[in-house]
Amino acid sequence: MAERFQRDELVVLLGTPNAESSRLYALTVKEGDPSWAGALAGTQLGLDVYHITEPEVKAAIPSAIYEEHVALMTMVLDVDDIVTAVRGVRNGQS
Amino acid sequence: MNMQGKKVIALGERDGIQGTALAECAKSAGADVVLEMTHCFV
Numbered sequence: 001m002a003e004r005f006q007r008d009e010l011v012v013l014l015g016t017p018n019a020e021s022s023r024l025y026a027l028t029v030k031e032g033d034p035s036w037a038g039a040l041a042g043t044q045l046g047l048d049v050y051h052i053t054e055p056e057v058k059a060a061i062p063s064a065i066y067e068e069h070v071a072l073m074t075m076v077l078d079v080d081d082i083v084t085a086v087r088g089v090r091n092g093q094s
Numbered sequence: 095m096n097m098q099g100k101k102v103i104a105l106g107e108r109d110g111i112q113g114t115a116l117a118e119c120a121k122s123a124g125a126d127v128v129l130e131m132t133h134c135f136v
Contacts, residue, residue, distance in 0.1 A: 001103060001128060001129050004128075005101050005128065009099070009100060009101050010100070010101045010102075010103065010128075011097065011100045011101070011102050011103070011125070012102075012103045012105060013102050013103065013104050013105070013116050013119075013120055014105050014106075014116075015104070015105065015106035015107055015110045015111030015112060015113065015115065015116045015132075016105075016107050016110050016111075017107055017109040017110030017111075018110075021107065021110075025105060029103075047103075050095065052111050052115075052116055052119060053111075054095075056095040057095055057097075057119075059095070060095050060096065060097050060123045061097075061119045061120075061122055061123045062122050062123070065118060065119055065122040066119060068118075069111075069115035069116075069118050069119055070111055070115060070119060073110065073111050077110065
């Protein structure tokens with residue numbers, strides 16, 4: 001998929017439930033599988049990656065749609081930790 | 095963040111936000127969803 005499109009037109013949007021899985025997914029699509037267990041081991045796709053709960057993502061989505069599909073889950077997820085983890089990977093602070 | 099015209103890969107998880115919900119959000123923001131999936135690790 002990443003080879004079919006330009007790197008700068010692709011965005012990976014995550015719906016992972018905690019900081020650790022968010023960091024793992026984000027690292028995998030940016031720098032390659034950190035566990036070296038899967039097909040993307042050593043493959044640096046360099047894709048932009050965001051979590052659906054990040055404020056800048058939320059701001060881009062019509063509020064009624066966000067409320068219907070995401071808002072309920074944000075009450076039970078540790079959003080601050082997830083956002084910190086994904087931003088850290090995106091900004092190369094992993 | 096501007097998702098208008100972006101190609102989105104929506105990676106959901108059953109215990110978090112599902113891929114279908116991510117895709118609906120991305121489409122409503124003007125993105126083109128090129129891959130949507132929901133993982134389950136149970």
